[in-house]
Amino acid sequence: MAEVVIRNVKKVYQSRDKKRRGEQVVAVKDLNLTVQDGEFMALLGPSGCGKTTTLRMIVGLEGITEGEIFIDGKVVNDWSPAQRNVAMAFETYALYTHLTVGQNLGLCLKAKGVSSGQIEERVKHVAEILKITDILNIRPSHLSGGQQQRVSLGRALIRNPSVTMLDEPLSHLDASLRLETRIEIKRLHQRVKGTFIYVTHDQLEALALADRIAVMNFAELQQVGDRKELYDTPANVFVADFVGEPPINLYYKSRLESRNGDLYAITSGGEYAFKVIGDKKEAIQSRYSHKAVTVGIRPQHISLSPKENAEALTGRGALFEFLGEIGYLTVNNNGLDLSLLN
Known part of the structure; x- marks a missing residue:
């Protein structure tokens, strides 16, 4: 587990749009946010608001233009993703189709030179947590969407990361599987007691899962609070309108x-x-x-x-x-x- 502190972070990149070539696009603006040790934090907002860019900066997949990111009290701006000891489960499950579930889970450990005995033990442990022991010898192409998502989560957890990131993990699941997987993610966090950062555009997911929610819009943080704070005392009209079902x-x-x-x-x-x-x-x-x-x-x-x-x-x-x-x-x-x- 680890605390994550984002201090005065800004992300600017060059537009890839041919009509706006050379223009600077502000993806994240002056972001200040603290995710406490062991907390489940959701980054909530519409598409293009900067939430996934924020996640990628924490992981180390995107550089930052200004500011500092701390993980466990250390500035990690110049650290590689491997040095940060964080893990990310992507929106697309990114599983290797030619490998079995067990091989997918153990691949990152094998790359680190972990012994086969330790890999087998860790794979078994994570599979038991996620209830996927019965599919360890099956290839991803034969799995349901919910099973593939669990394997993707397992690949992130098997490394014992300080912080686990989840980027829109339920977006490709149908309604019944979304509910089922949402419950499993909540139980998983309660069991491993790690620091989780969860990106979603779905306020129902954020309200159901997170200890606190950071609402973003147009590259800026709008409000941070628990579900009751956001619902009862929204900071502005955007938060009031975005949080709550049916809409205000x-x-x-x-x-x-x-x-x-x-x-x-x-x-x-x-x-x-x-x-x-x-x-x-x-x-x-x-x-x-x-x-x-x-x-x-x-x-x-x-x-x-x-x-x-x-x-x-x-x-x-x-x-x-x-x-x-x-x-x-x-x-x-x-x-x-x-x-x-x-």
């Missing part, structure tokens, strides 16, 4: 208005009036009373009123999605949607 209701260019001693947030066209409550009401009124505001309301925080209520919002049901025990209802009032769980 967002109403831009709204305004604050006092009515009979109460404070309301009114949508731009007057379609909805949301009553502001709680201990932050006065601070909100003082700071934003003469400014346009963005109102965000989680669908989980809205419920249907069983009868007419003066405090209730009104609208016409426009769409209902059946999700099993709950339903996702979209209500419309003068062209503006409001979504809630029912």
Whole structure:
């Protein structure tokens, strides 16, 4: 296990686009992040936000333009991937199809000159952890996607790395296998108690697996926190919109208005009036009373009123999605949607 510290890291590269040849592209900008010893950290964000580039810089597959990366208290900017003692499981499993599962697992140890007896022992140990002992003599082409992913994880773990990196490991699996493999990854982390860094664009994966989540967008870190912090107190509109399922209701260019001693947030066209409550009401009124505001309301925080209520919002049901025990209802009032769980 090891702590990973990223300090003021920037990554700039030359554009490969013919139309932008010679232009500098900022892939990661002024990144500061600490992954604690033994922590499961997720890097979450849309495609192109810089999360995989960050992972590759930690591993040593990409150089950094500015800043420092520390692993276990040591600056590793100039260290090779082998010197860093980190391992990476790729989005594409990168297994050797002419070798068996056991041979794939032991290949990196063989390259290091580890004895055949030790290799056999380590392969058996990792296979037991990942529950793949019954496929050690099978070649990857005969495995399911979930089995191939476990073998890929095994190749990373067999080296006893200080840090294990996982780059979109579930993206090629179908829904049922994603859930199954996600559970296995969580159990694996609990068992080996290592430092894991997990890259994903899927917020459900990040929320389910990680101790903390670092949200990135446009090459910059937006917020770091546990699932509750990101969900309840997002740092900005992007985090509020990106984290949470179903998505948050967002109403831009709204305004604050006092009515009979109460404070309301009114949508731009007057379609909805949301009553502001709680201990932050006065601070909100003082700071934003003469400014346009963005109102965000989680669908989980809205419920249907069983009868007419003066405090209730009104609208016409426009769409209902059946999700099993709950339903996702979209209500419309003068062209503006409001979504809630029912």
